[in-house]
Amino acid sequence: MTREEKYEVVEQLTEKLKGTEYFYIVDAGGMTVEQINAFRRMCFEKGIEYQVAKNTLIKKALDNLGADFTPFVEKKVLKGFSGIMFGTDSANAPAKLLKEFHKKTAKAKPELKGASISFGLFTGAESLDALATLKSKNELLGEVIAALQAPAQNVIGALQSGGNNLAGILKTLGDKEG
Numbered sequence: 001m002t003r004e005e006k007y008e009v010v011e012q013l014t015e016k017l018k019g020t021e022y023f024y025i026v027d028a029g030g031m032t033v034e035q036i037n038a039f040r041r042m043c044f045e046k047g048i049e050y051q052v053a054k055n056t057l058i059k060k061a062l063d064n065l066g067a068d069f070t071p072f073v074e075k076k077v078l079k080g081f082s083g084i085m086f087g088t089d090s091a092n093a094p095a096k097l098l099k100e101f102h103k104k105t106a107k108a109k110p111e112l113k114g115a116s117i118s119f120g121l122f123t124g125a126e127s128l129d130a131l132a133t134l135k136s137k138n139e140l141l142g143e144v145i146a147a148l149q150a151p152a153q154n155v156i157g158a159l160q161s162g163g164n165n166l167a168g169i170l171k172t173l174g175d176k177e178g
Contacts, residue, residue: 006057009054009057010057010060010061010064013051013053013057013058013061014061014064014065016049016051016084016086017061017062017064017065020086021091021117021118022087022091022115022116022117022118023084023085023086023115023116024084024085024094024095024098024112024114024115024131025058025072025077025078025082025083025084025085025112025113025114025115026082026083026084026085026098026110026111026112027081027082027083027110027111027112027113028052028081028082028083028109028110029080029081029109030081030109031109031110035105035109038101038104038105039101039110042097042100042101043085043097046093046097047087047089047093048085048087048093048094048097049085049086049087050083050085050086051083051084051086052081052083052084053083053084054082055078055079055082058078058082058084059073059078067119069116071114071121071123072121072123075123075124077113077123078113080113082113083110085097090134090137090138090139091118091131091134092131092132092133092134092135094115094131095112095115095128095131095132095134098110098112098128098132099128099129099132111125112124112125112127112128112131113125115131117134
């Protein structure tokens with residue numbers, strides 16, 4: 001790979017990393033061609049982009065972001081055979097995809113090496129379960145809106161049922177007098 005090609009790859013990675021709030025770095029070493037193709041197919045079907053890159057190029061792209069990714073260096077996230085997963089739907093989609101792929105194949109590859117969720121860093125395969133249960137921004141907003149609407153709905157329900165009771169009482173009193 002020439003120096004210009006390396007600069008181009010770093011620029012492309014930097015732009016992708018800037019354009020997403022989250023990304024996952026996985027270790028896909030030791031997978032067969034069939035497993036790699038199946039994994040890439042699953043990524044494509046779920047709308048997740050998977051790209052393999054050299055660790056040094058990934059590190060340079062991360063350095064261009066201006067955030068502190070030293071835990072990735074300290075925990076040796078950028079060692080071995082690395083691939084990056086990018087998506088646009090939700091932060092937990094790549095984690096769910098990895099778990100689903102692990103269920104379908106006997107091997108536990110690709111293995112999560114690290115993830116960045118809104119610059120919150122997670123390292124190691126043990127983080128996969130926590131990442132898979134993260135809620136998307138839309139899910140959280142929906143829960144907040146539902147929580148804010150609940151008291152108002154309770155008051156409206158009480159007023160409506162109270163109005164029906166009052167009408168029933170008036171009708172009963174009117175029937176007794178007549």
